[in-house]
Amino acid sequence: xxxxxxxxxxxxxxxxxxxxxxxxxxxxxxxxxxxxxxxxxxxxxxxxxxxxxxxxxxxxxxxxxxxxxxxxxxxxxxxxxxxxxxxxxxxxxxxxxxxxxxxxxxxxxxxxxxxxxxxxxxxxxxxxxxxxxxxxxxxxxxxxxxxxxxxxxxxxxxxxxxxxxxxxxxxxxxxxxxxxxxxxxxxxxxxxxxxxxxxxxxxxxxxxxxxxxxxxxxxxxxxxxxxxxxxxxxxxxxxxxxxxxxxxxxxxxxxxxxxxxxxxxxxxxxxxxxxxxxxxxxxxxxxxxxxxxxxxxxxxxxxxxxxxxxxxx
Amino acid sequence: xxxxxxxxxxxxxxxxxxxxxxxxxxxxxxxxxxxxxxxxxxxxxxxxxxxxxxxxxxxxxxxxxxxxxxxxxxxxxxxxxxxxxxxxxxxxxxxxxxxxxxxxxxxxxxxxxxxxxxxxxxxxxxxxxxxxxxxxxxxxxxxxxxxxxxxxxxxxxxxxxxxxxxxxxxxxxxxxxxxxxxxxxxxxxxxxxxxxxxxxxxxxxxxxxxxxxxxxxxxxxxxxxxxxxxxxxxxxxxxxxxxxxxxxxxxxxxxxxxxxxxxxxxxxxxxxxxxxxxxxxxxxxxxxxxxxxxxxxxxxxxxxxxxxxxxxxxxxxxxxxxxxx
Numbered sequence: 001x002x003x004x005x006x007x008x009x010x011x012x013x014x015x016x017x018x019x020x021x022x023x024x025x026x027x028x029x030x031x032x033x034x035x036x037x038x039x040x041x042x043x044x045x046x047x048x049x050x051x052x053x054x055x056x057x058x059x060x061x062x063x064x065x066x067x068x069x070x071x072x073x074x075x076x077x078x079x080x081x082x083x084x085x086x087x088x089x090x091x092x093x094x095x096x097x098x099x100x101x102x103x104x105x106x107x108x109x110x111x112x113x114x115x116x117x118x119x120x121x122x123x124x125x126x127x128x129x130x131x132x133x134x135x136x137x138x139x140x141x142x143x144x145x146x147x148x149x150x151x152x153x154x155x156x157x158x159x160x161x162x163x164x165x166x167x168x169x170x171x172x173x174x175x176x177x178x179x180x181x182x183x184x185x186x187x188x189x190x191x192x193x194x195x196x197x198x199x200x201x202x203x204x205x206x207x208x209x210x211x212x213x214x215x216x217x218x219x220x221x222x223x224x225x226x227x228x229x230x231x232x233x234x235x236x237x238x239x240x241x242x243x244x245x246x247x248x249x250x251x252x253x254x255x256x257x258x259x260x261x262x263x264x265x266x267x268x269x270x271x272x273x274x275x276x277x278x279x280x281x282x283x284x285x286x287x288x289x290x291x292x293x294x295x296x297x298x299x300x301x302x303x304x305x306x307x308x309x310x311x312x313x
Numbered sequence: 314x315x316x317x318x319x320x321x322x323x324x325x326x327x328x329x330x331x332x333x334x335x336x337x338x339x340x341x342x343x344x345x346x347x348x349x350x351x352x353x354x355x356x357x358x359x360x361x362x363x364x365x366x367x368x369x370x371x372x373x374x375x376x377x378x379x380x381x382x383x384x385x386x387x388x389x390x391x392x393x394x395x396x397x398x399x400x401x402x403x404x405x406x407x408x409x410x411x412x413x414x415x416x417x418x419x420x421x422x423x424x425x426x427x428x429x430x431x432x433x434x435x436x437x438x439x440x441x442x443x444x445x446x447x448x449x450x451x452x453x454x455x456x457x458x459x460x461x462x463x464x465x466x467x468x469x470x471x472x473x474x475x476x477x478x479x480x481x482x483x484x485x486x487x488x489x490x491x492x493x494x495x496x497x498x499x500x501x502x503x504x505x506x507x508x509x510x511x512x513x514x515x516x517x518x519x520x521x522x523x524x525x526x527x528x529x530x531x532x533x534x535x536x537x538x539x540x541x542x543x544x545x546x547x548x549x550x551x552x553x554x555x556x557x558x559x560x561x562x563x564x565x566x567x568x569x570x571x572x573x574x575x576x577x578x579x580x581x582x583x584x585x586x587x588x589x590x591x592x593x594x595x596x597x598x599x600x601x602x603x604x605x606x607x608x609x610x611x612x613x614x615x616x617x618x619x620x621x622x623x624x625x626x627x628x629x630x631x632x633x634x635x636x637x638x
Contacts, residue, residue: 029540036442043436044455047508050474051459053481066479112366115359125356126349131364138367140619143374144611145591146598150380151373170366201355230463232573237599248465255469256577280473284466291461 058082058281062274065281080275081282091286093243094250101164101246102228109224110217112169117178118205135172145237152238163238164228164246171227174220181216182209218301229291251287255280381609394605401609410593418589421575424503426563432511434556437518438548442540453519456512468577471505493582502578517559518552525551557629564625590614 057065061076069075085091120128142148148167157163186209194204210217235249350357376392381401383394405411436456443449462470474480477490491497529547538546572591579587588596590610598607 032540033442036439040439040443040452043439044452047455047459047512050470050481054470054473068479068484112362116363119356119359122356125353131360135363135367138371138375140622141375141615142371143376143378144608144615145594146604146608146611147374147377147380148370149599150377150604151370166366167370169370170363172367175363201353201359205359226461230461230465232463232465232577236576237595248463251463251465251469252577255465256472277473280469284469288462288466295458295461 062278081278094247098247121182385604433515437515459509460513464573495586498586
């Protein structure tokens with residue numbers, strides 16, 4: 001132990017690559033390795049299997065699903081559930097509304113958030129500390145449900161599309177993430193160069209900063225978009241018209257309040273229940289599909305946002 | 314469009330832009346304001362929409378909190394009703410539901426806080442042990458995917474899987490329905506929370522772990538540390554500061570059990586264990602139109618949360634030296 005062991009130390013310090021993070025395994029640690037491996041596999045299964053089950057159940061014969069005969073692969077493949085779902089006008093209306101609210105809402109979010117984050121990122125802008133406190137205060141204190149409700153009501157925004165867009169126009173946390181990005185990822189030399197070229201703040205922001213900020217626009221935009229897509233609260237509290245309800249509130253009716261339109265009188269009660277269950281599996285897939293489709297392309301950005309946000313805390 | 318507006322006043326002021334900013338010329342306050350606005354009006358313009366949004370949708374409701382101390386009068390609006398002091402707070406404390414709601418809220422949130430704090434920590438330590446970078450990133454991606462499932466879908470998945478006799482979990486519990494069992498409510502709640510969010514919440518710890526100096530591991534190994542000891546004496550200390558800050562932050566929401574998920578999981582069978590402050594506020598405020606009373610309950614909730622945040626911060630500062638403020 002007292003030997004200086006000169007060989008391994010320079011070897012590791014000289015190669016600070018990702019590969020070098022692998023440590024040489026001692027035989028005594030094999031057991032630990034095995035245990036860790038087993039636990040990781042179990043955790044992955046516990047997360048993957050429920051999702052996989054929903055997928056295969058949505059394609060399988062509902063009677064086989066109900067009796068527990070569908071376990072690893074779909075059986076008695078049928079698209080009956082999906083046909084029923086696509087024929088349900090409520091789903092379409094909900095889908096249309098949610099896409100509208102998500103796209104429009106995210107656009108407004110970005111238009112409000114990014115310029116404000118940029119202004120707060122300028123070190124020479126003295127009032128930024130005070131302004132930041134004004135924003136941060138609202139993260140910890142809010143008027144609560146009823147004063148907000150009465151305000152929305154007084155503004156005449158109940159039962160309107162605006163209630164999905166305006167009250168949540170700014171998320172302070174997302175603004176802080178964007179500010180941290182502008183502070184750390186955009187070199188100050190660019191501002192100096194822009195000033196020499198006679199660019200104003202607006203010109204610098206639009207022509208120099210934004211084109212360099214693809215990553216943060218993706219991160220913040222996705223956070224906002226997912227927020228809109230999954231929003232259930234707004235529809236529940238502020239909107240009563242069926243025509244305006246977003247997807248999540250339609251889902252709640254179908255999935256949890258059990259209002260599936262199974263209809264046909266010839267079915268036995270248990271068949272109707274099985275069929276209703278199949279529709280639920282399908283609805284879960286249909287409603288989550290858009291996020292699942294974009295997810296593989298964008299997932300690295302999601303995690304990136306956490307890191308950027310963590311820098312500043 | 315306003316590209317040429319800005320440089321002109323700056324040249325007029327005769328100072329070179331940034332480096333000179335600390336040594337501001339002493340001017341009369343009116344002139345200083347004009348000078349400031351000349352230089353920064355575009356930044357104020359960029360802040361305007363955001364400031365307007367928080368002014369209207371955060372600060373106006375905050376001002377409206379005084380409703381908790383007033384008799385709501387529909388003809389006089391948010392702040393015109395007669396002042397009744399703490400009457401509505403007294404009413405809440407005397408409410409026959411008070412003890413139960415408070416107990417439910419604290420039970421659900423404490424379980425979720427404690428388990429939701431431990432699980433990502435353990436998961437990060439575990440994922441960090443995976444040797445192959447590719448396997449590691451696949452595992453990481455899989456564990457944080459459920460974070461993006463909506464609450465409505467999440468709750469319906471819970472319902473499906475817990476369905477007695479037919480669901481994946483329901484098969485194991487035989488005929489008993491966990492969703493209708495008041496004793497199981499908090500457990501179902503926090504387990505599903507962890508299933509959905511532990512992977513996401515461990516990203517930040519994994520980032521902290523990836524920045525640990527390899528020399529530390531080497532040194533520990535030379536001293537004869539095994540795998541478990543490396544985790545205990547190198548990995549764990551590396552993430553504890555981050556964990557401390559996160560713990561303080563979450564302590565600020567002890568009574569802040571999210572509305573959506575509890576509301577969606579509630580049914581007539583489990584209501585004795587599942588009515589929490591936020592759902593009660595909704596029930597009597599929006600559905601029952603008792604605006605003042607409901608506002609008072611909401612305010613009570615915020616104040617208790619804030620006290621917990623202060624307390625957690627003070628404890629953390631004394632014991633570990635980390636604190637938020």
